[in-house]
Amino acid sequence: HCADGKTLTDGKLTIATGNPAYYPWVMDNAPESGNGFEPAVAYAVASKMGFEAADVIWVRSSFDEAIQPGPKSFDFNMQQFSITEAREKVVDFSVPYYSAPMAVMVAANAAETEASVEALRDLIWGGVGTTTAVPMLTAIIQPNKDPMLYADTADVAAAMQAGQIDAAMFDLPTALYLSAVVVEGSKLLGQFPADRTENPDQFGMLMEEGNPLKACVNEAINALAESGELAGIEAEWLQETTGVPLID
Amino acid sequence: MKKDDAAGKTRRQIYEEKLRRRSLLIAGTSTVFAFLAVVVLVPLAPGWEKVKASFFNREVFVETFPKLLDAFLIDVMIFVWCAPAITALGLLIALARDVQSPALFPLRIFGAFYTDIFRGVPVVLTVYLIGFGIPGLGLPRPFNSPYIWGSLALILTYSAYVAEIFRSGIEAVHKSQRSAAQSLGLTDGDTMRFVILPQAIRQVIPSQMNMFIALQKDVALLSFIGPVEIFRQAGVFKSLMANFTPYVGAALIFLAVTVPATRYADYLLAKQNKERS
Amino acid sequence: MKKDDAAGKTRRQIYEEKLRRRSLLIAGTSTVFAFLAVVVLVPLAPGWEKVKASFFNREVFVETFPKLLDAFLIDVMIFVWCAPAITALGLLIALARDVQSPALFPLRIFGAFYTDIFRGVPVVLTVYLIGFGIPGLGLPRPFNSPYIWGSLALILTYSAYVAEIFRSGIEAVHKSQRSAAQSLGLTDGDTMRFVILPQAIRQVIPSQMNMFIALQKDVALLSFIGPVEIFRQAGVFKSLMANFTPYVGAALIFLAVTVPATRYADYLLAKQNKERS
Amino acid sequence: MAKLSLRGVVKRFGENTVCDGIDLEVEEGQMVCLIGASGAGKSTVLRCVNLLEPIEDGEIFLDGVDISVPGLNPQPVRRRIGMVFQSYNLFPHMTAMENVMLAPRRVYGKSREELRPEIAELFTRFGLADRMEHYPDQLSGGQQQRVAIVRALAMKPEVMLFDEITSALDPQLVGEVLDVLRLLKESGMTMVLATHEMGFAREAADKVCFLKDGRILEEGSPETLFGAPKHPETKEFLARSLK
Amino acid sequence: MAKLSLRGVVKRFGENTVCDGIDLEVEEGQMVCLIGASGAGKSTVLRCVNLLEPIEDGEIFLDGVDISVPGLNPQPVRRRIGMVFQSYNLFPHMTAMENVMLAPRRVYGKSREELRPEIAELFTRFGLADRMEHYPDQLSGGQQQRVAIVRALAMKPEVMLFDEITSALDPQLVGEVLDVLRLLKESGMTMVLATHEMGFAREAADKVCFLKDGRILEEGSPETLFGAPKHPETKEFLARSLK
Ligand SMILES: Nc1ncnc2c1ncn2[C@@H]1O[C@H](COP(=O)(O)OP(=O)(O)OP(=O)(O)O)[C@@H](O)[C@H]1O
Ligand SMILES: Nc1ncnc2c1ncn2[C@@H]1O[C@H](COP(=O)(O)OP(=O)(O)OP(=O)(O)O)[C@@H](O)[C@H]1O
Ligand SMILES: [Mg+2]
Ligand SMILES: [Mg+2]
DSSP: OTTTTTSSSTTOEEEEEOSSOOTTTSGGGOGGGTOSHHHHHHHHHHHHTTOOGGGEEEEEOOHHHHHOSSOOSOSEEOSOOBOOHHHHTTSEEOSOSEEOOEEEEEOGGGTTOOSSHHHHTTSOEEEETTSTHHHHIIIIIOOSSOOEEESSHHHHHHHHHTTSOSEEEEEHHHHHHIIIIISTTOEEEEEOOTTSSSSOOEEOOEEOTTOTTHHHHHHHHHHHHHTTHHHHHHHHHSGGGTTOOBOO | OOOBTTTTBOHHHHHHHHHHHHHHHHHHHHHHHHHHHHHHHGGGSTTHHHHHHHHSOHHHHHHHHHHHHHHHHHHHHHHHHHHHHHHHHHHHHHHHHHOOOGGGHHHHHHHHHHHHHHHHSOHHHHHHIIIIIHHHTTOOGGGGOHHHHHHHHHHHHHHHHHHHHHHHHHHHSOHHHHHHHHHTTOOHHHIIIIIIHHHHHHHHHHHHHHHHHHHHHHGGGGGGGSOOOHHHHHHHHHHHHTOSHHHHHHHHHHHHHHHHHHHHHHHHHHHHHHHTO | OOOBTTTTBOHHHHHHHHHHHHHHHHHHHHHHHHHHHHHHHGGGSTTHHHHHHHHSOHHHHHHHHHHHHHHHHHHHHHHHHHHHHHHHHHHHHHHHHHOOOGGGHHHHHHHHHHHHHHHHSOHHHHHHIIIIIHHHTTOOGGGGOHHHHHHHHHHHHHHHHHHHHHHHHHHHSOHHHHHHHHHTTOOHHHIIIIIIHHHHHHHHHHHHHHHHHHHHHHGGGGGGGSOOOHHHHHHHHHHHHTOSHHHHHHHHHHHHHHHHHHHHHHHHHHHHHHHTO | OOSEEEEEEEEEETTEEEEEEEEEEEOTTOEEEEEOOTTSSHHHHHHHHTTSSOOSEEEEEETTEEOOOTTOOOHHHHHHEEEEOTTOOOOTTSOHHHHHHHHHHHHHOOOHHHHHHHHHHHHHHTTOGGGTTSOGGGSOHHHHHHHHHHHHHTTOOSEEEEESTTTTSOHHHHHHHHHHHHHHHHTTOEEEEEOOOHHHHHHHOSEEEEEETTEEEEEEOHIIIIISOOSHHHHHHHHHSOO | OOSEEEEEEEEEETTEEEEEEEEEEEOTTOEEEEEOOTTSSHHHHHHHHTTSSOOSEEEEEETTEEOOOTTOOOHHHHHHEEEEOTTOOOOTTSOHHHHHHHHHHHHHOOOHHHHHHHHHHHHHHTTOGGGTTOOGGGSOHHHHHHHHHHHHHTTOOSEEEEESTTTTSOHHHHHHHHHHHHHHHHTTOEEEEEOOOHHHHHHHOSEEEEEETTEEEEEEOHHHHHHSOOSHHHHHHHHHSOO
């Protein structure tokens, strides 16, 4: 097999996810169950690479641990890492396994805002500081007031609940989850078409720079994409993402 | 006049008892009122229900608390091995900065440099640089543990603070004490050890307590480089449940440790002061 | 013997010059050697290239540094309005804890409670609870700003530490000073203000410097509730570029502020001490 | 009516009874000297009179008013009673001049300018003219004690308590200071001294009290007490005292 | 050869020349008294001899060996020279007994048990038998100074420097302490005292030096110096000194 001798532990595939791993990407913070979009993709890729489900080992890692120099404790890391040029200089990414549109979520008090960039400019914006939502925000919306940036989605939600921000930008699945479950009275105003920026936000599996496994992983993902399996997994776990209006 | 033997109490004793009663009464009523004000008024705020649900959520608390306690053991462990190292290193640096002999001048310079750098750089950065940087140089598995290098980062940073406090204590001891010890023929080392340091240390205990309580809380920063201690655990639960109650749980655990620790240190200090006056 | 008028130097001056020269030499060579050791040895480590690329990356540094400087202004702003409030509140709490009159006993209790709670709870939690919790109660827009409530959280926490340091300074002033002031008919307030506090404050300056340097760095915690100050900005760059160099830039900015601040405080203290001895 | 009078004053430190029922009358303008061995309780008596120590039992009257009532505001009383300490207790962060000016400024609300000439004169009288702007640590022991005396005198008190104020002075200055005490007495000041200067006590005091273990064993005019002590302990103490 | 000799000793504090060329010879077993007004520099001379202050110029010889060589290790010298301070300088965190035992234990390596009987005896001789386990703050001024004397004597030094050690003592104890000094002298101890006890200086000293502004203006046997002072300043000082 193409993975022989290239994994951290022979015969095993070590996959890292976040701590915690977020809904709707991973269900119940339990990737071992295979429930959720990312575990489903992971197990599909693993089986394409010739690993039994029992041979997949899950570990946890923070963003910082994922990008630290030196040896890594995983073969690849899946936690909605956007592929960017800058990041690619330090670590390796697989080919994308998901293209995420960006969505705008607004608080109850801004629910009636017109879905146009001009109207959105006047709102107070928030976002998660470690995501590519930040450059998108500054590139597309160019808000009048400096946006507030937070450590994770829970903090953004809390700030919205406290009335400190009017709007926030997330990838669409996360935004759907937050507006439906977490932030009372909030609303999904719309999504940006994926081609709105030059580099559409695409999630890749993160690997140590020069990881020999890369080709093997890419091969597996490409195969899944061609066979339509990937689209099937997406439809199973992220089906609600269709039907959200576009913003222009 | 003389003691009133029937009542068995002097005028002063009667007065002091009255005062004590009155102040207890004031303390009691004012506490009750303040408490009532908070308990009655806060829930009237329009957002109270939401705040309660996201900060003081019973279910979340019950579910997460035992796991937070587990995670706290890691904090305790790290604290237990860092604290003595910090004290020792801090003391050494303080002594280096106090060296009298001009021949050992470089030591003073080194001490000043050390405290400047490690107090100046935020702990988080030291943790990143040492915790990721040094293992990144290519150390093999057991020696690149984030526990080792993260702890080292804490030790380096905190010993700089602790050294500064020791030094202020040393300088607060009056020069005449050094004269007296030296005139007895004690060496500089003995003078420091038996005369200056005991007085200096006694004086800085409250500040050092502050430092160690701060350390206990900064142990949480090690979570940046991997170890899942109580703070990271609370953060994980917060992210997962989009609820801040786990932080309240963590705060309670911290309070349960730090408050008795401070109280005890204060008590020791008061006892010492009383003994000597 | 008498002064050697030809050379114009006494035996002691000659000896001290010799010592100075020798110690400068030792300091110089040891510094050079230590420096060389680091510069030569570290790059020999197998992982050095990677560590260098991710911690000391020239391009990243040049690109991010100016923006970090911008973000630092927010830290400075927050510090500038928090520091006076912390000092004032800390002093008030310290005075409350030192109240002598038994009638004001409740104040002492309150002071003790206050320091216990706010020193015991980690700053981050106070920031979360007050920064999200209070605005969440339903305050309208200008009054629910994370700047206001986040600063309040810092002020509450740090004033507890500062109070504790003031108190240790007050207790270190010998009782006889209070006696002397009281015997002159000064009120308790004047005694505190003119006799005890000036001595206490002088003594605790190094510890307070420690606290304010720590505060300058903990301002970063406000980033948890939104404000994009230098730390969050560095974090954003870190994520974007998958590179830790922005943190090194942030550390340099901190060092550039904190080191001169500490040096200046030390200098003031030394000057004071010299004046009075 | 006596200016100052103590009745059955008891003071304890823990188990240790340091004043064990002190009765003492000081008439207006009188100079009373307390003598006795080290540890007899002389300093403690003075501290109690100045309300620096609450007393366990007994009463202290100033102009017939009980000033030892528990809960009484002590400041107005202390303003009327000056005290100089055995161990100077100067404020180390103030110059000599600031040490002296503090209390008149704060208590009587006088300005620095108003006070300076009269205080400078006091300093000159005590040979400290060129030490006014020095800090206590820059002064020798004798200089420090003289500043402390000036500080107390600047408050113009009605009663002065002196606790072995000449202990750290050289003989030349002892003479000078004792001269000042004589002048003060002539001007009608009421004074209580704890002193070891037997010669001075004998010559200038109106009354001498011999303390032992917290009690006044014997009191009387200096002639009787020094000339014909009744109590055997007084005899022994005086015999063993030099000069 | 003189036990202790000072040649042209100069000591400055900043601009202020406190010792301005002191020449002094102290023979083995002699008792030399330094007298002079407050601020004359008596304490400073003693501190220089004990190497607590580096001197600007001049030399100090102990048994003919120059002990003021810059860079010399001062500890062995200080062990041979005991000193008692004007302001006691007891260690506040140690009991009286611990204060006294510290130096013999550390310097001579003796054990507590070894030392206790002889030190207890010293305490008893100074009337401190029941104060051995007290902390300095719990002792009166006189008690503190006596502990300080015991502390210095416990080191069995060859030369003793006393800096106004009787300042804080009551007359009874002054006599007792001066008796001890006499005994010490009989046992052959070399001593230098800064003192205000003119009576004692006259009676017991072998040589008296009158200091003014950092110079020895006049020195000689007590008979000549007190009886027929040559220098007008000495005359004036003695005239103004009491007793
Ligand atoms: N704060 C205190 N706590 C406990 N004991 C004390 C305190 N102050 C004084 N004493 C004790 O009380 C006794 C009397 O002390 P006091 O200072 O009044 O004596 P004194 O007559 O002034 O002696 P001296 O001439 O040495 O100054 C002493 O035995 C002393 O140890
Ligand atoms: N560390 C110092 N710095 C500056 N000046 C000092 C210092 N120590 C002493 N002096 C000054 O030196 C002079 C001599 O002081 P010294 O203590 O030797 O006098 P003294 O003769 O012992 O006086 P006294 O009888 O009052 O103790 C004084 O004017 C004093 O102000
Ligand atoms: Mg006394
Ligand atoms: Mg002196």
